[in-house]
Amino acid sequence: MDELALLIELHRNAERQGPGGDDETRLAIALSGLAAREGLAVADIGCGTGASTLVLARELDARITAVDFLSPFLERLEDRARDAGLADRIETLEASMGALPFEPASLDAIWSEGAIYNLGFARGIAEWRQFLKPGGVLAVSELTWLTQERPADLEQHWMLEYAEVDTASAKIARLEAAGYTLLGYFALPERCWLANYYRPLQARFDAFLEAQGRSAAAIDVVAAEQRELALYERFSSYVSYGFFVARRLHDA
Numbered sequence: 001m002d003e004l005a006l007l008i009e010l011h012r013n014a015e016r017q018g019p020g021g022d023d024e025t026r027l028a029i030a031l032s033g034l035a036a037r038e039g040l041a042v043a044d045i046g047c048g049t050g051a052s053t054l055v056l057a058r059e060l061d062a063r064i065t066a067v068d069f070l071s072p073f074l075e076r077l078e079d080r081a082r083d084a085g086l087a088d089r090i091e092t093l094e095a096s097m098g099a100l101p102f103e104p105a106s107l108d109a110i111w112s113e114g115a116i117y118n119l120g121f122a123r124g125i126a127e128w129r130q131f132l133k134p135g136g137v138l139a140v141s142e143l144t145w146l147t148q149e150r151p152a153d154l155e156q157h158w159m160l161e162y163a164e165v166d167t168a169s170a171k172i173a174r175l176e177a178a179g180y181t182l183l184g185y186f187a188l189p190e191r192c193w194l195a196n197y198y199r200p201l202q203a204r205f206d207a208f209l210e211a212q213g214r215s216a217a218a219i220d221v222v223a224a225e226q227r228e229l230a231l232y233e234r235f236s237s238y239v240s241y242g243f244f245v246a247r248r249l250h251d252a
């Protein structure tokens with residue numbers, strides 16, 4: 001199996017594929033003002049197996065298009081939606097987040113937790129804006145520095161992995177420059193990384209390695225996850241995912 005296939009195997013049975021939490025999805029929904037509205041069209045981009053999709057479907061009067069480029073994740077999301085009695089509100093769409101097939105100004109909200117980095121924050125907020133109705137909501141979580149200064153080890157790691165990592169104030173300025181106004185911001189608490197994401201991931205390592213016959217490639221995949229996890233544990237006061245909830249301005 002190649003690295004992508006191994007990563008899919010390791011993550012497909014997880015509740016979430018990145019740091020986050022149902023309470024934090026609900027907090028972002030509260031900041032968005034969407035719960036008061038009816039008949040919404042919402043896209044959840046880079047939805048994985050649907051942690052946020054299921055919360056959105058429960059909390060909103062909405063049709064949700066759950067978008068990911070990995071069909072094994074979407075299949076799992078469909079099973080979860082059926083089990084939760086939410087299948088009639090959710091449609092899955094296998095597509096790349098850089099080539100979305102939505103009509104211009106067709107969506108009331110674009111949701112994306114722990115995924116916009118795959119396109120890059122600046123490119124994502126610029127390209128997705130056209131799909132939002134004027135006044136529509138963009139809600140994204142994104143790797144964010146919690147302080148103005150940070151240890152060099154941490155800075156070097158993330159600058160190599162994701163050079164767009166920045167402070168919340170810099171991300172908010174980017175949103176404003178791209179034609180949005182901020183509705184709210186919060187940083188994910190440590191629990192979203194450890195209890196909700198890394199601990200369940202660690203608990204799957206052994207069974208995953210066993211199923212892969214302890215291949216060198218599988219061992220490499222686990223080692224990379226462990227390095228990222230150890231880095232987070234060391235430096236959790238300096239970095240998290242920031243949750244940015246913004247509204248598309250009307251064109252000037």
Ligand code: SAH
Nearest residue numbers: 016017018046047048069096097113115118
């Ligand atoms: N939102 C989910 C998953 C986050 S992990 C959660 O919070 O649990 C990032 C997701 O983005 C993965 O499911 C991955 O398959 C998806 N992804 C990565 N690059 C993508 C791309 N170019 N187009 C569409 N989806 C992509």
